[in-house]
Amino acid sequence: MAVTINGKETAEDVVSKVKASAADLIDTSGVTPGIAVVIVGEDPASQVYVASKGRKARECGFHSVQHTLPEDTSEYDLVALVESLNADPLIHGILVQLPLPKHIDSGLIIQTISPDKDVDGFHFVNVGKLGTGEIETAFVPCTPAGSMLLLERILGRDLAGLNAVVIGRSNIVGKPMFNLLLAHNATVTIAHSKTRDLAALCRTADILVAAVGRPQMVKADWIKPGATVIDVGINRIPAPEKGEGKTRLVGDVDFAEAATVAGAVTPVPGGVGPMTIAMLMANTLVAAYRSAGKAPPR
Ligand code: NDP
Numbered sequence: 091m092a093v094t095i096n097g098k099e100t101a102e103d104v105v106s107k108v109k110a111s112a113a114d115l116i117d118t119s120g121v122t123p124g125i126a127v128v129i130v131g132e133d134p135a136s137q138v139y140v141a142s143k144g145r146k147a148r149e150c151g152f153h154s155v156q157h158t159l160p161e162d163t164s165e166y167d168l169v170a171l172v173e174s175l176n177a178d179p180l181i182h183g184i185l186v187q188l189p190l191p192k193h194i195d196s197g198l199i200i201q202t203i204s205p206d207k208d209v210d211g212f213h214f215v216n217v218g219k220l221g222t223g224e225i226e227t228a229f230v231p232c233t234p235a236g237s238m239l240l241l242e243r244i245l246g247r248d249l250a251g252l253n254a255v256v257i258g259r260s261n262i263v264g265k266p267m268f269n270l271l272l273a274h275n276a277t278v279t280i281a282h283s284k285t286r287d288l289a290a291l292c293r294t295a296d297i298l299v300a301a302v303g304r305p306q307m308v309k310a311d312w313i314k315p316g317a318t319v320i321d322v323g324i325n326r327i328p329a330p331e332k333g334e335g336k337t338r339l340v341g342d343v344d345f346a347e348a349a350t351v352a353g354a355v356t357p358v359p360g361g362v363g364p365m366t367i368a369m370l371m372a373n374t375l376v377a378a379y380r381s382a383g384k385a386p387p388r
Pocket of ligand 1: 259260281283301302322323324362363
């Protein structure tokens with residue numbers, strides 16, 4: 091049976107280190123890491139994510155502010171808010187919760203965030219740094235950064251000689267994951283909806299990362315025996331066994347099947363999910379250290 095990679099435990103470890111380093115920064119520099127989370131509209135899932143980010147930031151000892159704007163907020167007003175946060179010395183990390191309402195250009199908003207406060211790692215400057223291997227000075231998107239940390243705990247930092255396949259080429263997960271694996275010396279292939287014979291490609295992978303959004307798509311016969319499988323997917327499916335109308339969360343990997351073949355696999359929930367928010371805290375801490383002119387803790 092495969093080892094179940096415990097993301098919850100690793101995330102708690104990250105958060106407790108962030109908390110200690112935040113306290114140290116406050117003591118030695120008088121700088122309290124500050125994060126601003128901006129949400130536009132009433133999307134219930136986004137509200138839950140934003141509330142949990144605020145809670146986690148407070149748990150880390152951060153200064154945390156939330157800006158909740160109505161659905162009909164204009165693009166002009168949102169740009170003005172982001173610009174004011176860029177100029178606010180108490181704020182080191184800015185996160186605009188996506189998706190934004192359709193009348194707002196998300197790309198414009200993301201590029202308005204100062205690259206130094208872009209703790210989501212979506213600004214072109216940070217994307218470019220990751221793509222050119224300047225990882226030490228970049229902000230790396232939280233979900234791939236968290237996935238990479240889980241991989242490191244299993245396989246170490248140097249992935250030389252290992253074949254990795256990433257399923258999914260989004261800017262938020264797939265592409266940054268590709269770049270991180272490459273930076274750690276893996277030989278990486280990225281697959282997507284136009285890839286031919288995906289199962290055969292996946293079977294070549296010592297490291298398989300699924301970031302697709304298709305419930306339980308990756309089956310046992312897609313997995314090389316002993317491979318490390320990172321399941322980024324979060325999908326809600328009907329769970330009639332729990333009662334009428336009930337649902338449950340599953341990943342892009344069929345966990346029960348994967349566990350019979352893989353060497354190690356992340357569960358859903360409790361795998362990559364908790365890492366995302368932990369890495370957001372870690373990125374905010376780094377932003378605060380940099381703004382205080384200090385080297386961020388490793
Ligand atoms: P996107 O929808 O942006 O990208 C999905 C990718 O999967 C695309 O590149 C798409 O290909 C590819 N794809 C879709 N169907 C297939 C298929 N049948 N075969 C091969 N490739 C396919 O999703 P995200 O990257 O934003 O998210 C992926 C998953 O990760 C989702 O389940 C999401 O909920 C989850 N997620 C989890 C997070 C966490 O904190 N754990 C954070 C972010 C996302 P193409 O480009 O050709 O269309």
